[in-house]
Amino acid sequence: xxxxxxxxxxxxxxxxxxxxxxxxxxxxxxxxxxxxxxxxxxxxxxxxxxxxxxxxxxxxxxxxxxxxxxxxxxxxxxxxxxxxxxxxxxxxxxxxxxxxxxxxxxxxxxxxxxxxxxxxxxxxxxxxxxxxxxxxxxxxxxxxxxxxxxxxxxxxxxxxxxxxxxxxxxxxxxxxxxxxxxxxxxxxxxxxxxxxxxxxxxxxxxxxxxxxxxxxxxxxxxxxxxxxxxxxxxxxxxxxxxxxxxxxxxxxxxxxxxxxxxxxxxxxxxxxxxxxxxxxxxxxxxxxxxxxxxxxxxxxxxxxxxxxxxxxxxxxxxxxxxxxxxxxxxxxxxxxxxxxxxxxxxxxxxxxxxxxxxxxxxxxxxxxxxxxxxxxxxxxxxxxxxxxxxxxxxxxxxxxxxxxxxxxxxxxxxxxxxxxxxxxxxxxxxxxxxxxxxxxxxxxxxxxxxxxxxxxxxxxxxxxxxxxxxxxxxxxxxxxxxxxxxxxxxxxxxxxxxxxxxxxxxxxxxxxxxxxxxxxxxxxxxxxxxxxxxxxxxxxxxxxxxxxxxxxxxxxxxxxxxxxxxxxxxxxxxxxxxxxxxxxxxxxxxxxxxxxxxxxxxxxxxxxxxxxxxxxxxxxxxxxxxxxxxxxxxxxxxxxxxxxxxx
RNA sequence: GCUGUUAUAGCUCAGCGGUAGAGCACUUCCUUGGUAAGGAAGAGGUCCCCGGUUCAAGUCCGGGUAACAGCUCCA
Numbered sequence: 001x002x003x004x005x006x007x008x009x010x011x012x013x014x015x016x017x018x019x020x021x022x023x024x025x026x027x028x029x030x031x032x033x034x035x036x037x038x039x040x041x042x043x044x045x046x047x048x049x050x051x052x053x054x055x056x057x058x059x060x061x062x063x064x065x066x067x068x069x070x071x072x073x074x075x076x077x078x079x080x081x082x083x084x085x086x087x088x089x090x091x092x093x094x095x096x097x098x099x100x101x102x103x104x105x106x107x108x109x110x111x112x113x114x115x116x117x118x119x120x121x122x123x124x125x126x127x128x129x130x131x132x133x134x135x136x137x138x139x140x141x142x143x144x145x146x147x148x149x150x151x152x153x154x155x156x157x158x159x160x161x162x163x164x165x166x167x168x169x170x171x172x173x174x175x176x177x178x179x180x181x182x183x184x185x186x187x188x189x190x191x192x193x194x195x196x197x198x199x200x201x202x203x204x205x206x207x208x209x210x211x212x213x214x215x216x217x218x219x220x221x222x223x224x225x226x227x228x229x230x231x232x233x234x235x236x237x238x239x240x241x242x243x244x245x246x247x248x249x250x251x252x253x254x255x256x257x258x259x260x261x262x263x264x265x266x267x268x269x270x271x272x273x274x275x276x277x278x279x280x281x282x283x284x285x286x287x288x289x290x291x292x293x294x295x296x297x298x299x300x301x302x303x304x305x306x307x308x309x310x311x312x313x314x315x316x317x318x319x320x321x322x323x324x325x326x327x328x329x330x331x332x333x334x335x336x337x338x339x340x341x342x343x344x345x346x347x348x349x350x351x352x353x354x355x356x357x358x359x360x361x362x363x364x365x366x367x368x369x370x371x372x373x374x375x376x377x378x379x380x381x382x383x384x385x386x387x388x389x390x391x392x393x394x395x396x397x398x399x400x401x402x403x404x405x406x407x408x409x410x411x412x413x414x415x416x417x418x419x420x421x422x423x424x425x426x427x428x429x430x431x432x433x434x435x436x437x438x439x440x441x442x443x444x445x446x447x448x449x450x451x452x453x454x455x456x457x458x459x460x461x462x463x464x465x466x467x468x469x470x471x472x473x474x475x476x477x478x479x480x481x482x483x484x485x486x487x488x489x490x491x492x493x494x495x496x497x498x499x500x501x502x503x504x505x506x507x508x509x510x511x512x513x514x515x516x517x518x519x520x521x522x523x524x525x526x527x528x529x530x531x532x533x534x535x536x537x538x539x540x541x542x543x544x545x546x547x548x549x550x551x552x553x554x555x556x557x558x559x560x561x562x563x564x565x566x567x568x569x570x571x572x573x574x575x576x577x578x579x580x581x582x583x584x585x586x587x588x589x590x591x592x593x594x595x596x597x598x599x600x601x602x603x604x605x606x607x608x609x610x611x612x613x614x615x616x617x618x619x620x621x622x623x624x625x626x627x628x629x630x631x632x633x634x635x636x637x638x639x640x641x642x643x644x645x646x647x
Numbered sequence: 648g649c650u651g652u653u654a655u656a657g658c659u660c661a662g663c664g665g666u667a668g669a670g671c672a673c674u675u676c677c678u679u680g681g682u683a684a685g686g687a688a689g690a691g692g693u694c695c696c697c698g699g700u701u702c703a704a705g706u707c708c709g710g711g712u713a714a715c716a717g718c719u720c721c722a
Contacts, residue, residue, distance in 0.1 A: 200652090202651065249658085317722095335722055554680065583679085584684090
């Protein structure tokens, strides 16, 4: 007998060799039906795998990430089995479960698998699933594994096996398909009832650009047909939030092939919104002791040679601008830091001057790979809400903490609750990739980790993800489709001050090197607004939204009154109002303006015009009763004030 | 940059070898209305660009360009 401990601490005895599934059965038949995976001593296992010794166990169902993971991992194997039948000779790469489904990377040889083939593969998968094949787990020696997969000509699998340790190698087999895999898996393919293969794309073998591009097939699967239908609806809903679609509908921004790809055009309403966001940050920065500066959009090539950026990115950037002078070259600025370093260097600095905080909404130009461009989230011309803090090494941590405060103020003001924080450290095994001394790197990395701890920020630590000049803390937010985008960033830099030979005189009357902190709470105006659009679906907060009020005259007879009200709201209360003076019925005007997500609608007709009143309607909530124009203006102004005063 | 997909009216899309279509938006007229689509008429297209096949090409083929999904990259 062995002792099994459950998550609530309770214990039960079972015969040795009992499986997770057996244990579930002993609890309830319903649980046995639903359980998909289990963890045994905190290691995720197949529910069919026998347990031989005392263990603590957790059972995972569809609702648990581990349960879904096993389900989708098995689905990936099912996909591979289908491909093996449909495309004899296909070679397999890897086929894992991912956040939302699974994929399999394959090399189909001479065959080409296109999107049009997915339906056929889906059908084959369902056919195979209905055979309810068991998945059999087997330990295999390295030698046997190499022989087995070698005979099948599976060069990718053999490459993986070569890197595994003998004794640690397992295979899973269902039907005629055997895969190198460490699991865990479902006991059989039978729970897989609904499958959708979502896309086919190229993916480099092992994620390395210089290796072969395999064909990757993505899919999702579910235990119930209804869940797939719900998923499809959810994806369609998510697409409606797409900032590219909403940005076009609300006329916030546009792209023009003639202007150039990746070069956004900010339309009046988008510009108004963006400027308001910039003012919001400027206000906060003023409070935190920042000075606003401005620098040109180009800089002499020598500036970037000095900064080191030219050596690293010169070839992949917009190429130099030539002047009538021979040998004179300028670059579109790819970042603002070197300009700010030169501003620091205009005169001798004392420790009494520090910290110096220079902020600039600086537009930069980066020649991003064409395949990387994506709406407003990845563009070739964008504006960073940039600032550089020059401080003494002792001030780094406090400055870092203050920047984190600014970021939290912004995220709170705009309801970005679900952000993730990531600390990016250098790869200690690849030090030549980075500029700067070991000592400085360690100092900087420690400051970041400590600052996060002090703020109680649960940040994921990634080694090897640092910028070449220093470690950083990034804030990531997901878009409508679950893709992660980096927004706010704080980066410590011991390198540029060195390269620009920046100094300050200390209390000891000696010259010292200041530390530089780069930071951008929004990241870029473009990307931030893109994510904001997807989060709000275009229903921006009252203080930010381009049009706060739409005035709807009942008939054309009241157009003059409507315009009068609009003028008064603007002039007296700084409330932004538009007038819908089309020759349409009131029901129509309400519908159209509701769909534009304008927070307030004012309906004005005979009664209102006579009494200097407006009939108020709130977006999504309907009729709110009648108010005097002044009372309404004051109400909206107050609502905006109360939002702004919170920051 | 790489793999795959797409490109028809301002927008969303149908048409897929034989004279370019729908809904919405737009213009004009009728209507002057009270809380989520009033009616009628009209205008609007280099079917992304360049080549090729064909008696005939939005439609088939090749090459560009741009967008979309993913990979790689992201100072």
